Amino acid sequence: MIKLFRRIREQLLTEDKFSRYLLYATGEIILVVVGILIALQVNNLNDSRNVAANTKNNLITLRAELISNTEKLKFNIDVVNAQIRNSLNLIDSLNNNVDLDDKDRYLLDKIGELGPLRLKSLTTTSLGDFINSGSYTAFLTGEIKNHLLVYNSEIQNVHFTLDRFEEYWKEIELPYLTRHFSILDMYTQSFSNSRGKAGRLTENTILSSNKSYFTNDLEAFFNNREFASMYTARFAELRAVYFAMDSLNSSMDNLIKSIDTTL
Numbered sequence: 001m002i003k004l005f006r007r008i009r010e011q012l013l014t015e016d017k018f019s020r021y022l023l024y025a026t027g028e029i030i031l032v033v034v035g036i037l038i039a040l041q042v043n044n045l046n047d048s049r050n051v052a053a054n055t056k057n058n059l060i061t062l063r064a065e066l067i068s069n070t071e072k073l074k075f076n077i078d079v080v081n082a083q084i085r086n087s088l089n090l091i092d093s094l095n096n097n098v099d100l101d102d103k104d105r106y107l108l109d110k111i112g113e114l115g116p117l118r119l120k121s122l123t124t125t126s127l128g129d130f131i132n133s134g135s136y137t138a139f140l141t142g143e144i145k146n147h148l149l150v151y152n153s154e155i156q157n158v159h160f161t162l163d164r165f166e167e168y169w170k171e172i173e174l175p176y177l178t179r180h181f182s183i184l185d186m187y188t189q190s191f192s193n194s195r196g197k198a199g200r201l202t203e204n205t206i207l208s209s210n211k212s213y214f215t216n217d218l219e220a221f222f223n224n225r226e227f228a229s230m231y232t233a234r235f236a237e238l239r240a241v242y243f244a245m246d247s248l249n250s251s252m253d254n255l256i257k258s259i260d261t262t263l
Contacts, residue, residue, distance in 0.1 A: 004253075013018070022042055031227065037215065049156050052226060053076055056263070058071050058126060058129060058130065059144075059256070059259050059262065059263060060263065062126035062127065062129075062130065062259065063256060063259045063260070063263075064122050065124075065125065065126045065127070065178070066252050066255060066256050066259075067256070068123060068235060068251055069122045069123060069252060070256075072120040072122055072251055072255075073120075073122065073245060073248065073252070074249075075120055076097065076119040076120055076245060076248065077242065077245050077249070079117060079118065079119060080117065080238055080241050080242045081210065081242065083114060083115075083117065083238050084235060084238045084239065085243065086110070086113045086114055087114060087185060087231055087234050087235050088235060089110075090110050090111070090114070090231060090232045091228055091232065091235075092222070092226070093106075093110075094221050094222050094224075095222075095223055097227055100128065100200045103218055103222065104212075104215065104216050104218070106219070107181065107184045108182070108185060108189055108216070111177065111181060112186045115169075116163060116166065116169050117162065117166075117241070119162075122155065124155060127148070127151065127155070130148055131148065140262075141258075141262055142260065143258050143261075144255070144258050144262060147251065147254050147255040147258050148255065150217035150251045150255075151248075151251045152252070153251075154244070154247050154248040154251045155248060157244045157247070157248070158241070158244045158245055158248050160244075161237070161240045161241045161244040162241060164237055164240065165237040165238065165240075165241055168233060168234065168237050172230060173230060173234060176220075176227070176230060178216040178225075179217075179220075180216065180221070181216050181217070181220075181221075182212070182213060182214035182216055184213050184214065184217065185212050185213050185216075188213070
């Protein structure tokens with residue numbers, strides 16, 4: 001084909017038919033441009049198909065990530081609920097002159113049920129891929145895009161409330177307990193009453209679970225306004241965490257349903 005075009009071009013130049021040569025040259029240029037455009041269109045089509053296939057695969061991965069996070073979040077919500085319940089029970093019992101045989105032992109047990117939050121971390125790798133990649137989002141439905149943004153926003157809100165609770169724990173509650181409460185006795189006695197690895201922690205150390213190292217400042221807990229106010233603040237921070245997690249759970253459920261509809 002190239003040799004044929006070259007032969008025609010040489011013949012036109014030899015016969016001095018310049019106008020016809022210009023017409024031929026223009027047609028040849030148009031053919032080349034059309035060929036390039038077709039090649040680009042085919043290449044773009046292939047790229048689009050590849051991105052669409054990758055988007056589908058990443059939606060499947062994201063769905064699996066969401067299912068895993070749903071189970072982790074359920075565990076975390078249960079932990080927060082238990083902390084809220086234990087916080088309120090402790091405030092109520094310490095401020096209603098509850099008749100206790102051993103107030104010191106009661107404090108060690110009840111405060112030992114609280115402390116910082118021990119939660120499972122959620123995985124957000126697939127979420128990050130969609131949020132940070134414009135090529136993926138171009139192939140998502142408007143509904144999925146909206147649910148993705150809400151899901152990402154709810155995760156950030158959970159992190160915010162958890163950071164606030166950690167700040168409360170480190171700056172308010174822990175210093176108070178350090179001044180008035182024997183954290184050492186709480187640990188040694190809780191280990192002695194547990195089984196497995198935790199129960200063996202004191203076996204090969206100089207710590208003894210058979211004696212009390214320090215007494216607790218009972219006046220700092222029973223009918224104490226400062227302690228009651230502090231644990232009311234704990235309840236408020238935990239409630240914020242709970243509502244944030246509950247909202248996150250709803251956004252995850254909506255996103256899973258939207259993905260299922262698309263797939």
